[in-house]
Amino acid sequence: MENPIDYIGIAGNKPKGKRPYFFDDPAVERVLNITMAVGMELAVARERIDTLERLLEEKGILSREEITNYVPTSKDIESQRQQWHSEYISRILRIVQQSMEEVKNPDKTLQEIADDINQM
Amino acid sequence: MAAKNLPPTYDKIAKHAVFPEMTHDEKARYNFIANLNKHLAHVSQGNALAFENEVKPAFKNEHGRDFNSKDELGDAMAKNLHYQSWSALRRCTMEMRQQAGRSLTYRQAAELKEKVDALNAGKDTLILNDDVSPPPYLQAVDNHLMPGSYHTELFEGDVCNAANYDGGLFVTTAGLLGRYSDGGGQAIAQWVKNENSHFQPKRILDIGCGMGHNTLPIAKLFPDAEVIGIDTGKPMLRYGHARAVALGYDNVKFMQVEASEMPFEDESFDWIQTTMFLHETGGKSIYNIMREIYRCLKPGGLTMHIEQPQYTDDMSMYEQWIRDWDAYNNSEPYWSKMHDIDPKDLMADCGFNPAEFMQIGVKAINDLDDGTQKSDEPEDHGRSPIWNVFGAWKK
Numbered sequence: 481m482e483n484p485i486d487y488i489g490i491a492g493n494k495p496k497g498k499r500p501y502f503f504d505d506p507a508v509e510r511v512l513n514i515t516m517a518v519g520m521e522l523a524v525a526r527e528r529i530d531t532l533e534r535l536l537e538e539k540g541i542l543s544r545e546e547i548t549n550y551v552p553t554s555k556d557i558e559s560q561r562q563q564w565h566s567e568y569i570s571r572i573l574r575i576v577q578q579s580m581e582e583v584k585n586p587d588k589t590l591q592e593i594a595d596d597i598n599q600m
Numbered sequence: 601m602a603a604k605n606l607p608p609t610y611d612k613i614a615k616h617a618v619f620p621e622m623t624h625d626e627k628a629r630y631n632f633i634a635n636l637n638k639h640l641a642h643v644s645q646g647n648a649l650a651f652e653n654e655v656k657p658a659f660k661n662e663h664g665r666d667f668n669s670k671d672e673l674g675d676a677m678a679k680n681l682h683y684q685s686w687s688a689l690r691r692c693t694m695e696m697r698q699q700a701g702r703s704l705t706y707r708q709a710a711e712l713k714e715k716v717d718a719l720n721a722g723k724d725t726l727i728l729n730d731d732v733s734p735p736p737y738l739q740a741v742d743n744h745l746m747p748g749s750y751h752t753e754l755f756e757g758d759v760c761n762a763a764n765y766d767g768g769l770f771v772t773t774a775g776l777l778g779r780y781s782d783g784g785g786q787a788i789a790q791w792v793k794n795e796n797s798h799f800q801p802k803r804i805l806d807i808g809c810g811m812g813h814n815t816l817p818i819a820k821l822f823p824d825a826e827v828i829g830i831d832t833g834k835p836m837l838r839y840g841h842a843r844a845v846a847l848g849y850d851n852v853k854f855m856q857v858e859a860s861e862m863p864f865e866d867e868s869f870d871w872i873q874t875t876m877f878l879h880e881t882g883g884k885s886i887y888n889i890m891r892e893i894y895r896c897l898k899p900g901g902l903t904m905h906i907e908q909p910q911y912t913d914d915m916s917m918y919e920q921w922i923r924d925w926d927a928y929n930n931s932e933p934y935w936s937k938m939h940d941i942d943p944k945d946l947m948a949d950c951g952f953n954p955a956e957f958m959q960i961g962v963k964a965i966n967d968l969d970d971g972t973q974k975s976d977e978p979e980d981h982g983r984s985p986i987w988n989v990f991g992a993w994k995k
Contacts, residue, residue: 481710484755491703495742500929502678502687513692520632520696527628567703574699593740594933598883600737 488570494578497590510575517572607634607774608968613767614779617846618715618839620763626704630771633700636693638774643686650682651918670921677921691929694745697771701764702747706754712839713757719842726841729856734832737882737934744772745931750810750833762811762839769813775968783964784875784906785814788989789821791962792871792902799902801825801870807859807889808877812840812852814906818873819844819852825870830857860888867898875906876987879935886938890950897994903952904991906962911939943990956992963987 503509536542552558570577588596610627622630655676660666667673677683705712720726734751742749748761769781777783792799802825806815809829819827829852831837841854857863859881872893878886893903911920920939927936948954963986 481714483707483710485706485709485760487703487706487709490706490754491699493702493747495698495745495747495931497741497931497933500687500691502684502691504679504684509688512688513695516636516689516692517696520629520636523632524625524628527631528624531624571699571703574695578695590741590928590931590933594927594937597737597740597934598937600735600740600882600885 488567489577492570492574492577494581496587497593498587499578499582500590510579513575514572517574521568521572605638607631607638610634610770612775612779612968613770616843617719618712618759618763618842620705620712620767621708622704622767626700629700630697630768633693633697634771634774636689636696637772640686640690640693643689646682647677647686647922648918650680651677655680667917670917670924673917673921687925687929690925694772694930697768698745698747698764700771701768702760705760705764705767709755709758709760712759712763716759716838716842717757719845720838723841723845725845725850725853726837727853727855728834728837732832732856732858735858735860735882735885737885738832738880741931741933743880743932750831750836753835757838759835759839759842762833762835765836766811766813766839766843776966777964778967778969780813780816780967782813782817783966784962784987785817786965787962787987788814788873788875788904788906789818790965791960791989792904793821796902799870801902803869803871804828805830805864805869805872805896807872807874807893808880809840809854810836812844812854814875815840815852816844816847816849819849823851825851827852828855829853830855830859830862832856832858860885860892862892862896864896866895867901869896870898870901872897872901872903873905876908878905879908879932879938882934883937886941886946887950890946894951894994899994901994902991903994904989905943906987906989907938907943908935909986909988910943947990947992952992953995956995957990958992959988959990961986962989 501509503512552561610622610630655673656666659676667676734749738749738751746761746765748754750761750765752758752761754760766781769777773781778786792801801822804818804822804825804827806812806818806827806829809815809831810833812829815827815829819825829837829840831840831854834856837854837856841852844852844854878889881889897903908923911923915923924936924939927933943959944954944957947957
């Protein structure tokens with residue numbers, strides 16, 4: 481069975497309810513969210529590099545210079561690397577995707593939903 | 601300086617045959633988020649300081665009096681930059697956790713469905729029912745910001761949200777619920793067994809069982825009992841059943857049943873449990889559900905409900921207000937409304953004898969606790985794995 485899902489788009493969906501913003505200027509919050517996601521990806525990359533360096537060192541396989549000089553050696557490798565960038569950008573711009581979803585589908589506030597639910 | 605209070609690395613989570621596959625980077629992403637959550641628990645301590653040192657004196661200075669209401673207090677706090685920063689970061693970490701979990705589960709949506717279907721095939725312990733819809737209170741909100749909630753299938757047989765929930769709970773709780781995120785279920789099962797040795801339940805119902813993570817510890821400690829978990833979310837039931845089969849359980853049945861209209865006979869269960877369920881219901885439904893529990897419980901039977909701590913009279917207005925943060929900003933809106941109900945009254949209104957009402961505190965049993973993880977743990981306004989449990993014997 482082929483994957484029936486556009487998982488990159490689906491991953492960043494907005495949950496129900498109008499999104500609360502906390503800073504006086506929502507633009508600040510938008511930048512914060514993007515920055516935090518970038519920060520996370522930096523931590524992820526750092527952990528991966530740490531894994532690689534420890535393994536390479538343990539096994540005595542590679543020198544740092546070989547890593548510096550690496551270029552993709554096939555079309556497949558190039559696509560894999562570009563696919564990674566596509567997913568990465570969707571991840572760090574999640575808040576922009578969600579504001580578009582909210583513009584398209586204006587939502588009730590959670591206070592209003594709480595009142596609704598209290599009658600259910 | 602030795603770092604204190606570090607969450608366990610993600611590789612400590614228990615895996616099973618339907619657990620989503622994760623790459624090195626997906627696990628690293630979860631490591632980052634768990635650490636960020638731990639960090640923000642410390643940042644949240646600044647809110648109380650900002651309140652005492654900045655917000656409250658400024659209000660008194662301007663109005664010549666203290667706050668009259670939680671709303672007034674909230675309006676003043678909303679202008680405080682530390683509170684704004686903490687709130688924005690907490691909302692952000694929860695959204696990042698959802699995106700991280702959704703991208704890795706939906707990436708393998710087809711494989712997850714196939715694995716779950718293979719384990720469920722031919723089993724009579726999974727009973728789905730197309731006539732049962734998710735109740736309106738679940739359709740009105742995506743609890744804890746999980747888009748699609750427990751019931752949405754993006755294609756026939758989709759179990760992604762259940763797998764997302766399974767893999768992510770460990771991150772949200774920073775591993776404090778143990779390897780299977782079942783510390784709540786383990787705690788209540790052990791309390792029932794250890795504190796009530798006369799009680800030997802033969803038929804047990806877990807309402808709102810979700811993926812069954814808190815149902816299985818009950819089935820494990822009471823292996824001779826027939827245990828039934830009910831939920832309205834098909835992805836949860838399918839995944840939960842496959843997970844139980846994969847983990848070797850044969851005494852648990854998963855059924856698609858709505859809690860306020862249960863198809864069970866009167867007085868047919870010895871023990872009816874809910875775990876972190878009632879605060880995700882609704883203002884009328886909670887009474888309907890409790891009446892159903894009373895109807896289905898045998899005389900001499902037990903019902904227990906693990907919930908958020910109740911607000912008490914000695915809790916300050918600030919404390920009550922900050923504890924409502926998750927209700928509105930982590931999308932668990934009934935959490936705030938449920939605090940207005942006294943659980944003793946709720947149970948009495950639904951038939952239980954007030955003299956039999958009991959309230960206990962339980963702490964999650966954490967099989968990962970090596971004594972280093974909770975040192976210097978700040979109180980995080982109802983988010984610590986220490987719960988209020990209320991219930992009664994039916995007599």
